[in-house]
Amino acid sequence: MGNASSTLTQYDIEEVQEHCNNLFSQQEIVSLYQRFCQLDRNAKGFISADEFLSVPEFAMNPLSQRLLKMVDGLNFKEFVAFLSAFSAKASMPQKIELIFKVYDTDRNGKVTFNDILDVLRDLSGTFMSDKQREVLRGYI
Template sequence: MGNASSMLTQYDIEEVQEYCNNLCSCGNAVSQQEIVSLYQRFCQLDRNAKGFISADEFLSVPEFAMNPLSQRLLKMVDGLNFKDFVAFLSAFSAKASVHQKIQFIFKVYDSDGNGKVSFNDLLEVLRDLSGSFISDDQREQVLTQLMKEAGYSRDSYLMLDDFTKVFGSTGLKMEVEVPVD
């Protein structure tokens, strides 16, 4: 795919749409209009027209840079090509399944990608979210108590199924509307 919106063909659009639909198994994860709008945004972010977006280019989006979890998200997005960019953002679509959203959240917490979330992984996220408002000792105490109340210990690992149990019944709402022209 080229670096200008005029170079996005109908074939490209359908290919991206099929790629995203296969990843989330939820039908039309993104519409063709959304793909065209996302391509224009992708081209704006890909300042050097390399065909992928770097972490620095992602940080040029103020809402992304201000997110307390931006450093964790950067690990997920650094070097995304256009198809993967759309797939990444499709987790925020109103059409995305709850399972797809839970998988995304799990990946944010599982920063080393080993398929399990440790006490330290949870502690890091809590540190990112709370900043300097509470001390490390307070964070550890809160998390230890929370884990204990949920039936886990500090040595426990949370798997995707654990996240599904917790988030699957919460009415998880994680959506960003893609403006279409």
Template sequence: MGSASSMLTQYDIEEVQEHCNDLFSQQEIVSLYQRFCQLDRNAKGFISADEFLSVPEFAMNPLSQRLLKMVDGLNFKDFVAFLSAFSARASTQQKSELIFKVYDSDCNGKVSFNDILEVLRDLSGSFMSDEQREKVLTQVLQEAGYTRESYLTLDDFVKVLGSYGVKMEVEVPID
């Protein structure tokens, strides 16, 4: 899979499919490879932050700066692995793990009240005041048995999130 301009072999496709836990079909992987090559404008074999920001939907996402920390410099295999959390076949656990990483911006394995508050601020912008965000977050945490002082591990986070469900999917167009 060296350069982005080279074609995928059957072996490459199967290797990527295994790397993403078979969450994408072989046809979907080929389509994702074509999209990866379009984004990798200089055929470096990885996608830079600037190249990700060239995708309007990504650039407009209120969490794009947090996501950029996770995707800057991904090669094709890791690009597909990242996207696999958005597959319709991904489990709630896989989706929750990705969301947890978005909230855990310092990568310490814990999410604090302030970590969640920052994400809520990114998502709601000026539509909510800090006071409103804090009130809503405090209530959600209390309903799940936590306080403002709690640090949520991945398991705790999944427990809190689980009661609200996780819906995030991207359809991969197949040519």
């Protein structure tokens, strides 16, 4: 598993399903594996940041640089686990954990005002100055 030339066995599929709390059906796992293999252009068994950026929707996301820190170098099993937070079947705590990781920019286990400013900077780009962002301090 993880090599583009290999195929998933029933055991592999069940192992991945268990790893992602059965949020994906067997057919969805197979489809995700096909997509993983397309992204893993050199059949290394993991997806690099550059390969993730080849997905236009991902590259256009204003938070893509933050997400890249979370996804760079994922093998197939980790790739599916990451995507499971986006599943309609994912629990609220799973979704919140992903959002927390996106906002905890310095990865210290806390979302501070500076973390929020960093995310706001990514989201607003040049449309908002640092001075305008700093004004928000009184509201948070």
